[in-house]
Amino acid sequence: MLSAASHDxxxxxxxxTPADRALWLEALTHGSTGAERDYQRLEFLGDRxxxxxxxxxLYQLESAxxxxxxQRLNALVSRATCAKVARAIGLADHIQLGxxxxxxxxxxxxxxxGDVMEALIGASFVSEGFEPxxxxxxxxxxxxxxxxxxxAKHPKSALQEWAAGNRRKTPxxxxxxxxxxxxxxxxTVAVSVGGVGEAEATGAxxxxxxxxxxTAFMQRFG
Amino acid sequence: MLSAASHDxxxxxxxxTPADRALWLEALTHGSTGAERDYQRLEFLGDRxxxxxxxxxLYQLESAxxxxxxQRLNALVSRATCAKVARAIGLADHIQLGxxxxxxxxxxxxxxxGDVMEALIGASFVSEGFEPxxxxxxxxxxxxxxxxxxxAKHPKSALQEWAAGNRRKTPxxxxxxxxxxxxxxxxTVAVSVGGVGEAEATGAxxxxxxxxxxTAFMQRFG
Numbered sequence: 001m002l003s004a005a006s007h008d009x010x011x012x013x014x015x016x017t018p019a020d021r022a023l024w025l026e027a028l029t030h031g032s033t034g035a036e037r038d039y040q041r042l043e044f045l046g047d048r049x050x051x052x053x054x055x056x057x058l059y060q061l062e063s064a065x066x067x068x069x070x071q072r073l074n075a076l077v078s079r080a081t082c083a084k085v086a087r088a089i090g091l092a093d094h095i096q097l098g099x100x101x102x103x104x105x106x107x108x109x110x111x112x113x114g115d116v117m118e119a120l121i122g123a124s125f126v127s128e129g130f131e132p133x134x135x136x137x138x139x140x141x142x143x144x145x146x147x148x149x150x151x152a153k154h155p156k157s158a159l160q161e162w163a164a165g166n167r168r169k170t171p172x173x174x175x176x177x178x179x180x181x182x183x184x185x186x187x188t189v190a191v192s193v194g195g196v197g198e199a200e201a202t203g204a205x206x207x208x209x210x211x212x213x214x215t216a217f218m219q220r221f222g
Numbered sequence: 223m224l225s226a227a228s229h230d231x232x233x234x235x236x237x238x239t240p241a242d243r244a245l246w247l248e249a250l251t252h253g254s255t256g257a258e259r260d261y262q263r264l265e266f267l268g269d270r271x272x273x274x275x276x277x278x279x280l281y282q283l284e285s286a287x288x289x290x291x292x293q294r295l296n297a298l299v300s301r302a303t304c305a306k307v308a309r310a311i312g313l314a315d316h317i318q319l320g321x322x323x324x325x326x327x328x329x330x331x332x333x334x335x336g337d338v339m340e341a342l343i344g345a346s347f348v349s350e351g352f353e354p355x356x357x358x359x360x361x362x363x364x365x366x367x368x369x370x371x372x373x374a375k376h377p378k379s380a381l382q383e384w385a386a387g388n389r390r391k392t393p394x395x396x397x398x399x400x401x402x403x404x405x406x407x408x409x410t411v412a413v414s415v416g417g418v419g420e421a422e423a424t425g426a427x428x429x430x431x432x433x434x435x436x437t438a439f440m441q442r443f444g
Contacts, residue, residue, distance in 0.1 A: 031427060032404035040288040041281060048270070048277040048295075055270040056347070059263060066262040073270075101405030112405070125278070130352045182254040183323025183334075205253060 001025070006094040013089065013120070014136065020127050025096070027119040030112060032098030039119035046122030051077050053137045057145060065207060068154070075150025076141065082114035085140050091116060155214040159191070162222050169194040171217070173210050176200060189213045196221050223247070228316040235311065235342070236358065242349050247318070249345040252334060254320030261341035268344030273299050275359045279367055287429060290376070297372025298363065304336035307362050313338060377436040381413070384444050391416040393439070395432050398422060411435045418443050 002010075002018075002025045010018040018024045023042075031038040054076050058069050075081065086092070092107040095116050106112050124133040138145075153161075159171050177188040189209035192198040199220055201212035224232075224240075224247045232240040240246045245264075253260040276298050280291050297303065308314070314329040317338050328334050346355040360367075375383075381393050399410040411431035414420040421442055423434035 030405065032407070041291065044288045044291050044295075045277050045281045048274040052270040052274040055267050059267045059344075059348075066266045069263065069266050073266075098404035100403045104403050104405055106405045109405075122281075126281075181322040181326050182320035183252065183326055183328045183331075185254070 002028075003094075009090070009094050014124060014128060014132070018127070020123075023123050023127055024120075027123040028094055028116060029096040030098070030101060030106065030116075032101035032106065033096050034098060035096070039116055042119040042122035042126070043115045044122070045125060046118035046120065047077075049125045049133060050082075050118060050121050050137060053134050054141065054145070056134075057138065057141075061145070067208075072150035076144055079110055079114035081144055081149060082117040083110040085144070086113040086117040089140065091120075155211050155218065159193075159214040159218055159222070162218065163193050163196075166196075168196060171214070173213065175206065175209075191217050193217070193221070224250075225316075231312070231316050236346060236350060236354070240349070242345075245345050245349055246342075249341040250316055250338060251318040252320070252323060252328065252338075254323035254328065255318050256320060257318070261338055264341040264344035264348070265337045266344070267347060268340035268342065269299070271347045271355060272304075272340060272343050272359060275356050276363065276367070278356075279360065279363075283367070289430075294372035298366055301332055301336035303366055303371060304339040305332040307366070308335040308339040311362065313342075377433050377440065381415075381436040381440055381444070384440065385415050385418075388418075390418055393436070395435065397428065397431075413439050415439070415443070 002021050006028065007018065007021075010024050026037045027039050027042045029035050029038045031040070051073065055069070055073055058072055058076075062069065062072075091113060095107055095112060097106045097112075121133060121137060124136055128136075156171075163169065163171055171191050171193050173189055173191050175187060176190050178185060179188075180186045184204075186202055186204065187206050187209040188200060188202040189206065189212075190198055190200045191210065191213040197217075197220065199213055199217035201209055201216050203209035203212050224243050228250065229240065229243075232246050248259045249261050249264045251257050251260045253262070273295065277291070277295055280294055280298075284291065284294075286294075313335060317329055317334060319328045319334075343355060343359060346358055350358075378393075385391065385393055393413050393415050395411055395413050397409060398412050400407060401410075402408045406426075408424055408426065409428050409431040410422060410424040411428065411434075412420055412422045413432065413435040419439075419442065421435055421439035423431055423438050425431035425434050
């Protein structure tokens with residue numbers, strides 16, 4: 001049974017009365033209850049909906065290459081991030097757990113919180129469709145996407161800032177070698193900072209080689 | 223430049239004139255061309271769109287548990303499957319490759335074909351939106367989803383069929399032990415076939431334990 005409090009919680013979340021109560025109950029139900037349906041199938045679906053919506057968002061927001069987009073995406077859809085969002089909306093009180101799981105602190109488990117967060121996204125997608133679910137995710141993830149989650153400083157920026165902070169000249173990158181066939185080309189790049197030193201690295205693209213060279217430089221001199 | 227032939231290919235694919243030619247060209251362009259934009263960012267996006275659309279489809283089609291859904295999903299969105307779909311629509315001729323990559327047979331590479339297939343899905347999502355892209359994927363993946371891709375026979379069905387084929391009684395499952403706290407319960411199940419033997423296995427749910435027991439039985443007696 002969906003309690004009145006959980007019903008209100010869901011209505012707040014999706015901005016309307018939840019029509020399919022059995023579906024939402026399923027999304028909130030952990031296997032430990034012994035109920036016939038638990039959140040796992042909806043979590044399977046919600047996980048992919050979340051991944052796609054965040055991927056689209058990052059694609060629109062950032063001009064970064066695929067590797068950096070993937071890195072941010074992985075951080076933004078991680079179980080820890082999902083659990084953080086779940087805590088921010090007070091989801092824990094509405095999770096249906098078996099007695100023992102409750103006593104064992106299941107309500108504060110990152111695994112369970114993250115799973116149920118994804119299951120709710122799955123339920124929203126099934127009952128409300130794509131656009132409202134995209135809006136819901138964008139509302140819930142605004143702080144994470146706007147913030148630093150998965151947002152490690154790019155090695156080239158880090159090196160640039162380090163050089164400026166140490167009153168050195170701007171780092172200079174130069175292509176040392178390009179080898180291999182076109183579709184499997186390898187680029188070797190050297191980066192130097194005047195009066196400090198030089199580091200070299202090889203990658204599958206000029207950009208990758210520069211990034212790796214900056215990383216190598218910072219490891220050696222930073 | 224998008225050739226006239228590629229333009230027609232895309233128009234056939236999406237059922238209308240491709241409006242944003244630069245976007246579609248990007249989706250067809252491999253890094254080996256040295257072009258400023260290649261397919262990688264669109265592939266990043268298309269990969270997640272494909273995953274979500276197939277996940278939704280499987281969720282609707284099958285009442286299987288999350289583990290089986292994931293197994294089928296992974297097979298259906300694998301690079302090999304994407305490459306198979308790419309070959310079926312004659313995508314290879316339209317991929318823009320550098321000279322060396324062409325000569326090295328890049329057009330027949332599963333990696334490149336699969337990547338470009340995903341990038342086209344990404345481009346469709348960016349330019350046409352969610353619903354038309356879902357329709358496109360469902361059209362292209364019909365045979366794969368309807369067929370046996372990722373569709374290993376369930377161990378319990380396999381055992382059932384084996385027993386019938388060997389004129390044995392129906393396999394019988396019984397719960398041997400349930401242990402652990404509710405949220406981390408362990409179930410041990412034994413399955414027996416009269417006149418043949420018995421096998422035991424432990425899992426996180428009754429269903430999982432039964433599945434593993436059936437697998438163990440078939441390994442020992444099948």
